[in-house]
Amino acid sequence: MAATQLDYYEVLGVSRDADAGAIKSAYRKLAMEYHPDRNGGCKENEGKFKAVSEAYDCLKDPQKRAAYDRFGHAAFQNGGGGHPGAEFGDIGDIFETIFGQAFGGGRQQARRGADLRYDMEVTLEEAFHGKSTEIAIEVSQSCETCHGSGATPGTGRRRCNLCSGYGKVRAKQGFFVVERDCPNCQGRGEVIESPCRTCRGEGRVDKPQKLAVEVPPGVDSGTRIRLSGKGEAGPRGAPPGDLYIFVHVKPHAIFTREGTTLLTRVPVSFTTAALGGSMDLPGIDGETVTLTIPAGLQSGEQLRQRGAGMPVLQGRGRGDLVVELMVETPTRMSKEQRALLEQFRDLETGEECPASRGFFDKIKSALGG
Numbered sequence: 001m002a003a004t005q006l007d008y009y010e011v012l013g014v015s016r017d018a019d020a021g022a023i024k025s026a027y028r029k030l031a032m033e034y035h036p037d038r039n040g041g042c043k044e045n046e047g048k049f050k051a052v053s054e055a056y057d058c059l060k061d062p063q064k065r066a067a068y069d070r071f072g073h074a075a076f077q078n079g080g081g082g083h084p085g086a087e088f089g090d091i092g093d094i095f096e097t098i099f100g101q102a103f104g105g106g107r108q109q110a111r112r113g114a115d116l117r118y119d120m121e122v123t124l125e126e127a128f129h130g131k132s133t134e135i136a137i138e139v140s141q142s143c144e145t146c147h148g149s150g151a152t153p154g155t156g157r158r159r160c161n162l163c164s165g166y167g168k169v170r171a172k173q174g175f176f177v178v179e180r181d182c183p184n185c186q187g188r189g190e191v192i193e194s195p196c197r198t199c200r201g202e203g204r205v206d207k208p209q210k211l212a213v214e215v216p217p218g219v220d221s222g223t224r225i226r227l228s229g230k231g232e233a234g235p236r237g238a239p240p241g242d243l244y245i246f247v248h249v250k251p252h253a254i255f256t257r258e259g260t261t262l263l264t265r266v267p268v269s270f271t272t273a274a275l276g277g278s279m280d281l282p283g284i285d286g287e288t289v290t291l292t293i294p295a296g297l298q299s300g301e302q303l304r305q306r307g308a309g310m311p312v313l314q315g316r317g318r319g320d321l322v323v324e325l326m327v328e329t330p331t332r333m334s335k336e337q338r339a340l341l342e343q344f345r346d347l348e349t350g351e352e353c354p355a356s357r358g359f360f361d362k363i364k365s366a367l368g369g
Contacts, residue, residue: 138207302325
């Protein structure tokens with residue numbers, strides 16, 4: 001009884017305003033120091049280990065901690081902290097009869113483990129082809145020693161003394177009766193007689209694991225891949241959560257992406273733009289894409305190659321490849337080239353560039369010329 005009267009914050013060596021991370025860190029340090037397996041059956045250290053575990057079991061849980069901060073150890077003794085008493089017991093029963101579990105409550109169902117998130121980067125080529133890969137994560141898994149029960153093998157559970165197995169406690173606040181989950185058993189109605197030493201009664205332990213992941217063709221940034229049951233193990237044998245892999249596609253040196261459409265900008269010589277021609281580009285699938293450039297192409301015009309874009313995720317077909325052509329003006333010319341261009345300029349009539357002629361006609365009209 002003396003051990004239970006020690007201040008839980010003093011047992012862990014933390015201040016009363018310590019956050020959850022500081023409490024967990026202090027517990028792990030002390031648990032390693034006083035663990036029975038490391039002290040050869042020393043009774044004194046075993047007692048300290050139990051006190052540290054008891055303090056952490058209370059302070060790690062927000063509801064238990066709030067009850068302890070308000071009522072102290074009395075919150076976890078019979079009748080303390082609002083144990084269902086004769087004065088208010090019938091009120092809950094009446095509400096339960098009329099409105100069902102919405103008011104009456106009852107034992108809390110085992111909560112599944114938390115869902116987890118993993119962020120994965122892939123290249124655009126990997127997003128096109130898909131890939132099989134393996135990831136390494138550390139996640140809570142079911143304790144092998146107690147098989148997730150949280151109890152030392154050979155022991156079991158008993159009815160919670162605080163809530164008498166009801167899973168709820170009631171307290172009077174002014175004219176009202178407030179019912180909430182029991183801070184001692186977290187609404188389960190049962191407590192473990194002898195917590196498993198491996199998992200400290202949690203029924204789960206953090207372990208590294210490797211998981212195989214199949215990335216399907218056509219994924220994009222924001223695509224989620226769900227691995228069912230690969231999240232955190234549920235407490236004390238409850239079902240595990242899921243693992244969600246969020247895909248992020250790395251920027252590509254050549255292509256940008258809009259859905260299943262790939263876009264790129266390609267320079268083209270002014271002679272090819274004027275006379276027409278063809279151009280070979282590397283496709284995202286590794287094949288060569290041949291573009292036919294029509295004569296008289298203007299800078300900024302786009303050519304579309306059907307079916308040369310990204311595959312449809314979990315569907316059929318592919319998007320398009322859109323190529324924006326940028327006409328490049330030559331900056332280095334030989335004397336012969338320059339002479340030919342000057343000859344061409346002398347032969348210009350204005351009909352060669354109708355857009356330019358139309359623009360200057362508008363200027364003349366606006367100025368009253």
